[in-house]
Amino acid sequence: MLNTSYSIFHIPYSTFSQKYPCTYSIVGCLRDLSPRYWLIACTILLAGHALVIHELVRVGDGKTHVYILDVDQGDSIFIVSPTGKQILVDGGPNLTALEHLGRLMPALDRSLDLVVLTHPDLDHLVAIPEVVERYRIGGIVLTGIAVSNPRYQRLLTEIEERHIPVLLADPRADIDLGDGVLLDTVWPEAGLLGRTVKAPNDTSVVMRLFTGSQSILLTGDIEKDAEEDILRSGVDIRSTILKVAHHGSKTSSSTGFLLAVNPDRAVISVGRDNSFGHPHPSVLERYRHFGIPVETTVEEGTIEIEMNPAGSPKTQSPNKAQKQNPNAQDSNYSHIWALGFVFWVFRMIYPSPSS
Numbered sequence: 001m002l003n004t005s006y007s008i009f010h011i012p013y014s015t016f017s018q019k020y021p022c023t024y025s026i027v028g029c030l031r032d033l034s035p036r037y038w039l040i041a042c043t044i045l046l047a048g049h050a051l052v053i054h055e056l057v058r059v060g061d062g063k064t065h066v067y068i069l070d071v072d073q074g075d076s077i078f079i080v081s082p083t084g085k086q087i088l089v090d091g092g093p094n095l096t097a098l099e100h101l102g103r104l105m106p107a108l109d110r111s112l113d114l115v116v117l118t119h120p121d122l123d124h125l126v127a128i129p130e131v132v133e134r135y136r137i138g139g140i141v142l143t144g145i146a147v148s149n150p151r152y153q154r155l156l157t158e159i160e161e162r163h164i165p166v167l168l169a170d171p172r173a174d175i176d177l178g179d180g181v182l183l184d185t186v187w188p189e190a191g192l193l194g195r196t197v198k199a200p201n202d203t204s205v206v207m208r209l210f211t212g213s214q215s216i217l218l219t220g221d222i223e224k225d226a227e228e229d230i231l232r233s234g235v236d237i238r239s240t241i242l243k244v245a246h247h248g249s250k251t252s253s254s255t256g257f258l259l260a261v262n263p264d265r266a267v268i269s270v271g272r273d274n275s276f277g278h279p280h281p282s283v284l285e286r287y288r289h290f291g292i293p294v295e296t297t298v299e300e301g302t303i304e305i306e307m308n309p310a311g312s313p314k315t316q317s318p319n320k321a322q323k324q325n326p327n328a329q330d331s332n333y334s335h336i337w338a339l340g341f342v343f344w345v346f347r348m349i350y351p352s353p354s355s
């Protein structure tokens, strides 16, 4: 038994222990292992490798996951397509979005397929330059409006230096994510490049994410004027879920817009005790009047919306449900495997009397 472990290393043990006293005890332990424990050690090593490979090659689980991230008073939304394409819409008012990405993305993944900045107000912008610095970005959607904000200028510099493809928001150009998932640009009208605008909120990129018969309308911070313009354009905005515009401000969610979207449920990204008084009680009352349930990040934390092409969307809070993984179905199976593995190790160490 001892000779077997000794021959694996091909090292004169006494010489090794004198030259490398720090590793002496480790090698000593391995040297004295019985074949049964060698088997257990090898299995643990293999399981470790399997976990690393799982993290490296993790792909989508066949469903679309939309995470309304809890970033306090602002917007940041992370989307994972059925085959694992990853999109970040807005970066929130602080760097919390980076923490969420670290938790939701595979451990070794440092790339995003697409970033969308709905408009350059700070409560949507702050983490975006950091994300562009730290991740490989496949492309970024902007409106192109002229803004002197230093953080936005830094973002433009990063985009140029890193040669990131820029897609100017255009309702005539939808983005096909594959797997039957479409990012339909609804607003603003094209032609904003280099223009100074009075109301940046009303130039927010509005997108409808389709998967099968389900959709979620992402509205940035549009207000009543933009809502009316969208209605006048005649574009189809019916959606099963509505990300409420402008954090539930009383200047948005006009009655006509709500009737046109006709959502089954609505979600609001908002911070606690914010100075703007979002969401406004009159807006919440309007949603109640139309029988549309509303969830807010301030109450639920990050809200995950799971969109199954063949069924109804499920909305849940990962914070409450302890479900913080975009590939949770895989993880559930991993837990079963892990339990089986622990049981097997237990039986190896403590075999049943009959064995």
Ligand SMILES: [Zn+2]
Residues within 6 Å of the ligand: 074, 075, 121, 123, 124, 220, 221, 246, 247
């Ligand atoms: Zn905002």
